[in-house]
Amino acid sequence: METPPLSPFVFVITFLAVFGLLVAIMPVEFLEASEEYREQNLPTEEYFEAMDLEAYAETLLYWMNETGGKMVQGYLYVVKMDIGGHDCSYEYTKANYSNPYIQLRHYYAVWWLFTDCCYMKWTDANGVDRTTKVGVTNRLTLSDLEASYEDAQPLTAKCKHFQVDVFFDYNETAYSSVEDAWNHHGLMFLLGVEFDQMSTGLNAWNLIGMILFFKMPSIPPPFSYIIGVPIWVCIAWLAFAFIIAVIKALPFT
Amino acid sequence: MKSHSNLRERIIKFVKYYFIIILPIVMVLGYITSSNLGYVFLAYGLSVSSFYMLMKIDSIFLSRKKKA
Numbered sequence: 001m002e003t004p005p006l007s008p009f010v011f012v013i014t015f016l017a018v019f020g021l022l023v024a025i026m027p028v029e030f031l032e033a034s035e036e037y038r039e040q041n042l043p044t045e046e047y048f049e050a051m052d053l054e055a056y057a058e059t060l061l062y063w064m065n066e067t068g069g070k071m072v073q074g075y076l077y078v079v080k081m082d083i084g085g086h087d088c089s090y091e092y093t094k095a096n097y098s099n100p101y102i103q104l105r106h107y108y109a110v111w112w113l114f115t116d117c118c119y120m121k122w123t124d125a126n127g128v129d130r131t132t133k134v135g136v137t138n139r140l141t142l143s144d145l146e147a148s149y150e151d152a153q154p155l156t157a158k159c160k161h162f163q164v165d166v167f168f169d170y171n172e173t174a175y176s177s178v179e180d181a182w183n184h185h186g187l188m189f190l191l192g193v194e195f196d197q198m199s200t201g202l203n204a205w206n207l208i209g210m211i212l213f214f215k216m217p218s219i220p221p222p223f224s225y226i227i228g229v230p231i232w233v234c235i236a237w238l239a240f241a242f243i244i245a246v247i248k249a250l251p252f253t
Numbered sequence: 254m255k256s257h258s259n260l261r262e263r264i265i266k267f268v269k270y271y272f273i274i275i276l277p278i279v280m281v282l283g284y285i286t287s288s289n290l291g292y293v294f295l296a297y298g299l300s301v302s303s304f305y306m307l308m309k310i311d312s313i314f315l316s317r318k319k320k321a
Binding site for chain 2 (some may be wrong): 007008011015019022023026028123204207208211216217218219220221223224226227228230231233234235236237241242244245
């Protein structure tokens with residue numbers, strides 16, 4: 001009986017050994033979170049309790065003002081943000097708009113190449129659904145925000161991928177109501193994502209994808225080009241060899 | 254077929270020397286630009302192992318030599 005070839009076994013063992021070694025020396029930041037905590041020079045302590053900030057893995061504070069985003073359709077401001085590794089945007093109508101609302105949109109990858117989005121649903125601190133569904137969008141209208149507004153009580157915005165707590169607040173000395181603060185660009189909101197909702201953990205396949213698309217964290221793109229080019233060469237060769245193998249396998253060639 | 258085989262050998266030879274040459278380059282450039290050298294080595298190692306894995310797949314399943 002012929003001895004089976006050893007090369008596949010040697011290959012598998014070598015590959016697993018190298019792979020395991022690389023995973024073992026992977027910096028702990030990759031396993032937990034690659035996003036550094038962002039500090040913003042905004043006076044959060046004036047409006048939000050320190051407890052609100054410390055209970056979350058990452059927080060972002062935004063003011064609803066006319067410089068905060070890019071206007072689309074003439075009335076809606078769109079602000080792109082990244083919270084806890086989730087690619088999101090918050091969108092709000094301009095001041096004194098007839099039908100004011102806020103919506104949070106979460107963008108996610110489909111098949112690693114395409115981007116889809118979903119609109120997050122809103123729930124208040126008492127568990128009451130405050131979502132107004134218009135078409136495919138889920139909106140938090142100003143009236144719902146006023147009805148659910150309680151000091152230091154967050155609303156929860158959630159989709160099927162993750163959820164985030166949202167605190168709204170305004171200077172109660174300067175503004176008489178939520179609507180007043182909204183219309184004078186004085187409303188602010190604090191987004192807080194909890195530790196178990198973070199999406200910053202990476203695995204080795206993600207890292208290979210990042211090398212391929214020159215997006216390795218903490219490495220300047222030119223290094224990524226230098227390091228990633230051999231894999232592209234290899235993929236090109238594989239595609240070529242595969243096509244040649246298929247052509248040769250055809251019966252009429 | 255022979256030309257394809259030659260091309261494959263040349264690619265492997267080129268990439269082998271390429272990997273050897275770029276290692277000190279990325280180390281020096283990473284140091285100069287204060288990049289995290291751990292990440293640089295990780296990316297380099299993953300690139301080498303990915304190339305090795307893909308070319309092994311090629312040699313086992315696509316470009317294997319037929320037995321006489």
